[in-house]
Amino acid sequence: MSKIRKTKYQFKRNNLSFNHGITLISLVITIILLIILAGVGINLALGENGLFKKAKYAKEKYLNAQVEEERALNELYEELGLLGELPENTPETEAGKVVKMPNSWETTLPAYVSDKDGKEVVASKKVASVYAVSAGNGNTIPVPLGFYYVGGTIDSGIVISDNKEDQNKYAGKEDVSKELKGNQFVWIPCTANDYHKIDFGKEDAKWDMEGQAAEYPQIIKYNGFYIGRYEAGVATLNQEKKANGEAKPFDDSVTFDGGKSLFNSVAIQTGINNWGWQNYDFTARRTGTPVTTGTNKATGNVVVKADSIPYYHVDYYTAVEMSERLYRDNNYVKSGLVTGTQWDIMMKYMRDTGSVDILTSTWGNYDNVSLSNLTGYYTNVNTSSGATDGFKNAETLTTNSGTSSYVLLTTGSTEQVKKMNLYDVAGNLWEWTQEAAYYKDITYTNTTYNTYILRGGVSDDTSSRYPAACRTYGVAPGTDTHCGFRLALYLQ
DSSP states (O other): OOOOHHHHHHHHHHHHHHHHHHHHHHHHHHHHHHHHHHHHHHHHHHSTTHHHHHHHHHHHHHHHHHHHHHHHHHHHHHHHSSSSOOOOOOSSSOTOOOOOOOOGEEEEEEEEOOOTTTTEEEEEEEEEEEEEOSSSOOOOOEEETOOOOEEEOOOOEEEEEOGGGGGBTTOOOOOOOOOOOOEEEEEEEEEEEGOOOOOOOOOOOOOOOSSSSTTHHHHHHHHHEEESSOOEEEEEOOOOHHHOOOSSOOOEEEEEEGGSSSSSOOOOOOOOOOOOOOTTOOOOOOSOOOOSSSOEEEOOOOOOTTEEEOOOOOOHHHHHHHHHHHTOHHHHHHHHEOOOHHHHHHHHHHOOOOOOOOTTTSSSOOTOOOOOSSOOEEEEEEETTOOOOOOOGGGGGGOOOSOOOOOOOTTTTTTGEEETTSSSSSSSEEEEEEEEEEEEEEEEESSSSEEEEEEOTTTTSSTTTOOTTTTEEEEETTTOTTTTEEEEEEOO
């Protein structure tokens, strides 16, 4: 072999040996790294704060929470008389009687228990966030845990309250008085097939024809929903304070920065977008708008009770925020601003079941409707500036009409404004809904602000022009004197 060929051969052999050496070293290093990683992994899994111990702790915490939840539920069930064998609901069953729960209202959850050897067994447990009561005609309605049947029937409007002292106060009776203590809601029955928006032919704005999907699962499950019996309020009349002649006989539920109060006279702020009738001292916004920075000026929760100062000077954002806030921490029910579909279904229910005139609404607080036997409080609202002059005893007011300024009443100030056990659905305040609006007036060119539909009419206009079924619009950040809102409940 030539010298040159031998050298090449030797080089190849040496190079091959060199490559083998590198491979073995890499293998050793890899094995060492794997051993280290395995040790770290074992420590993470089995160490003092390892994954298995954390998983065991989490499991124990979950089981403890489940036991606590079951204990709390059992207390509620016992309080409501739900632990025994409940009767079937029939057409003869009295309205308000607790009856057997439809299977579709219950949810099956795994219940982890241990047998005598300590081995875990997964059983099943049925739970629900509602209980069932008779509607008085064979139908069954859900009542959320923590709420109580007060009175009424499916034909007159079933009323529930979140105060146990109101339970069965008007059991089986068609008419339910306003003399109650808790926040009150009325059941609006509706099947899923009938749950859609309705054009009643009374509109002052183009409106979103699509229905809200958020509440639809509840309609499918329970065949109905609850709506606030009254306009949302900020302070409720205290009869004892009134009898003692106190200057402000109201208990505040919502307070505002700087001691501002809707009970006192409210002046209108000037220079806000050149809009009249505006006052932003009473807003509670979650997000900023082109008008303000979104600072929340309201503390506390609204009330849904009689003889309350309605939350006027409300913009859309405040209506949404305050509606959701009331039952935000409740495990069994949530609250929200009424939707356009819910308002339509309420109108249909009142018209079809109670033969209520929803297209003229002469039973509400309007400029052309005289109301008598007023028992609450009232404030005059200046027709040119929108300023109010403070709330006064309505018993001294013989009628709400014929004054130089229109009159805003506390909620449920007379039985004349009640239909289907609901108060002030017509007149008093315009009520914001979650329904988007589109201007019919093509001359309006300001596109800066979102617009939403207002329902229910208003006390400074006529019942024929703006009846309960009518739709009109408002700019979302607007805080006109005559703007308020109503809540709806969402069952879990």
